Amino acid sequence: MLNINCPYCGDRSQKEFAYGGDATVKRPELNKEVSDEKWNEFIYLRKSPRGKHIELWHHIAGCRQWFKVQRDTVTHEIFKTAKMNEEIK
């Protein structure tokens, strides 16, 4: 069970969180033309990297904030967590 450092609440057990997928995916803007290909990519295509991955987690049993986690998909090591408006490089 992972130990996740919520940027709002601090260290909490994985039990309190829900996973939200790749955090680098950006939704195409509203009311703009989007090609089939771009939309398809947004809806269905995700990278599944071995190693570092920036992903979303939601503190559902806590502050209910979504935030970013940089995690190694092999070792589960968490390098960094950040609020949505903060950068993870």
Add this chain to the structure above:
Amino acid sequence: MSQSYRLKNEGLINRNKEIIFKFNGKKYKGYEGDTLASALLANGVHLVGRSFKYHRPRGFFGAGVDEPNAKLQIQLNGHSEPNVNATEFELVEGVEASSQNCWPSVEFDIGAVNNFLNRFFPAGFYYKTFMWPKSFWYKIYEPFIRKAAGLGIASVEKDKERYEHKYEYCDLLVTGSGPAGLSSAYSAAKNGAKVILAEDKPRFGGSLLTDDVTIDNLSGKDWADKIITELKEMPNVIVKNRSQVFGYYDHNMMVMFERTGDHLNDKPKYTPRQRLWYVRAKEVLLSTGSIERPIVFGNNDTPGVFLSAAAKEYIKVYGVLVGKKPLIFTNNDSAYETALEFKKQGIEPIILDTREEQSSELINSAKNQNIQIKFCHAVIAANGYKKVRSAQIGKLNKEKTGFENIQTIECDCICVSGFWTPTVHLASQSGNKLKFNDDIDAFIPDKSKQNEKSVGASNGTFTLKKTLEDGFKTGFEVSKNITNNNISTSTPNSNETKKSVHDKFWCSPLPNGKNYKRFVDFQNDVAVSDIEVALREGYRSIEHVKRYTTLGMATDQGRTSNLNGLQLVANVEKKIVPQVGHTTFRPPFTPITIGTIVGREIDMEYMPTRKTPMHTWHEKNNAVFVDAGAWKRPRYYKQGNESLFEASKREAKNVRDHVGICDVTTLGKIDIKGPDSAEFLNRVYTNAWLKLPIGKARYGVMLREDGIVMDDGTTTRISENHYHMTTTTAQAANVLSHLEYYLQIVWPELNVNVISTTEQWAGAALAGPKSRDVLAKLFPNLDVTNESLPFMGYMEGDLFGVKARIFRISFSGELAYEINVESDYGLYMWEKMIEIGKEFNIQPYGTEALSTLRIEMGHVAGPELDGRTIPYDVSLEGLLSKKKDFIGKRSLQKEAFNKNDRQKIVGLVPTDKKSSIPEGSHLVLDKNAKLPNPKLGHVSSSCWSVENNNPFSLAIVKDGKNMIGKKLFAVSPLKNTAIEVEIISSHYVDHEGKRVRS
């Protein structure tokens, strides 16, 4: 039987407390502080079971977690538990133990013919023998394997014991209380760290309990007692015995199994039997010690063959002799300690040492005591069937590949030592790739992947002096990094006998013409010859050899067999052990009970129960409840002998004819506030939301980004920037997360806040032609006429002193209202409504009638919004705005979503107007067509239409819009039905929706 193998003065057992117990039906005596194993050995009982495959007689081999043989069925306090390790089970009054892998008895076992047929039981035996014919599996092979190879018998009774879970956090978790664990825990604790020290056994001290050493001029045991006493008094330390850390999970989540009640003769009622600890430790120190490994020789599984350290532990801890004519067989010095302990008790051991004649402190002291030592000697085979009677021994040739002269010597036990294997299971579980250490012929931890360190024997350190130094130093350093304190504790003086190096002898060769079985893995009955077969058949990877032979796959995880197995593979393959590699260790380190994993999460505590404020009223009025997620909802209110079908029909009919009341508290409710709320709703819902007036509700549909319908519900504008959203009961949590996702991530510029208010409001739906009459009496000061409170209108009112929200919305297709009050007043509201509604024939209705009413109306719900339907499929395409963008809109352009023959919702009536159509039935053209019969659609919801008095169903069917009027068959192979149905509109009642607006 008297305890004829019990020593007079030795041991840590409590001789003042005698305990009577039974084994295989016979009564024995032992003492408090005994294990089942030590008590049986005190009585001279060695034969405890039969082996897994060959049904050979087996006895005790180890003295703790190392035991591969003595797995017993235990009866205690009316419950029965299989596969209990007799070397770990603490003796309690009244326990009845029995051997489990034998039939009809351990003394005479029919399966033992397997032993004589053993050439039919080679490696891969199960794969080869039980291959075909397939039909033989269930009736012949499986029962045979189960009967012949069955371990214990699992109880089918409900487990009445109590189990608990506990969560704990600490700076440092220390696993094992030998010298390494004690010293590191002590120095870390002294430096202010929050420490948990966990010891698997009942007694603290590990090897200090049996080794002839001194620390700080105290005996090992006295020093351990002193340190434990001090640790227990420190507020920053938790000291736990009978606690096995068995799992190392991500981010230093350690899971520990504590035996809290098993050892108590009179367990208090609320003391749990066992407890599972989840410990999140900043650092973990693995001081798990080492396990002696055997030397492999012929018939080495005969009862009476022991690990030499186990024999020593039986003497020192339990005051029990495992034999009175011991033969010690070793390739190193440590077995000399066992010999010396025997000698102290007036027993004359003989030592066979595989090494050349040499001297060391220990060897010399054995020589000085006139113990007979035969260097360059090995045991070839044990003689005796149910007990060692003698041993065939021989002088090894120079290359140690054969014997020069062979003789038989009498003995009643063989204590074997093939050096030590560090217990690296937890380190391996943590992700630490192990490395091979040539000096000790074993794997030790390499680089840490998590915050863990191994200290002492588990790290390959086999001297006390170095172990203590490392322990004190590591405890200090680790704690310093956490606490920033700088209080170091100096390492005490210690004394131990020096040992010379071991040799690498691990398996006695077979003399010419002899074909003794030489076991590597006792628990899974894997012999040298089995592994050789696997290699001959081409298995190379150690992982494959393991699975094919089952080497190391038993519950003892190969604690005494792994390295010898690897050594054998290496020899045959002409490799060295590190080239062969090792298999991965996985939790749990020792078997744990299912009860512990479950803990208190059973029955009522399986998950939280959500009850509405009106729950007690429902109970009093014979409600039969149904689970809706964690909620309990009335399914129907039973009158007399009514069936579900009769009751729901009555309740639904009463709504259509008069007025009904339904508890709708469970609907998800979300409060939405902020100046951009309207804009936000406009993006979330498919229809237009910018112009909803204050005091009006609107029905809305939300999609996922992929165009699939996510949920539906009504949202009401309470004031300028304040909305009240409802969701379905099932999707309440998902919808809230969905809204938060868009507000926090996609459109953070929108000034909107959302919060769940599901628990804050109690809700009651009032439905039926008479509902307005009831409403008018409930709110005499309000104008509730159709003009003042039209369909989709909203009002606030005073319900006999309680503030209430009134929504004119309908889920039943009738004139209907939903009234919300703060939860605390829910029951008050409900009782008022029932009281006032009496004269209008009000009746409560449950979820079954609720479904009937919505199905008749063609109103979609969960079964239609099943994660596969787009708005068109469920006839919600009219709610798709063309003027604005919304979540999921772009996906609706997908080609597949716009095909002409796209699936669509329809209504179904059986042509005989009688047969109920099972939900889930498939719609097909020809009920007799060859399989697979092409499926045109499926039945999503079924009811008995109270309006038309015949069955009616909703279905989603291919090209639904052109199917009206056609006939199909609804087939359900599960229920063995094939019903002819006519396809009609999904709106079976009140097509134009007049009633809701009346």
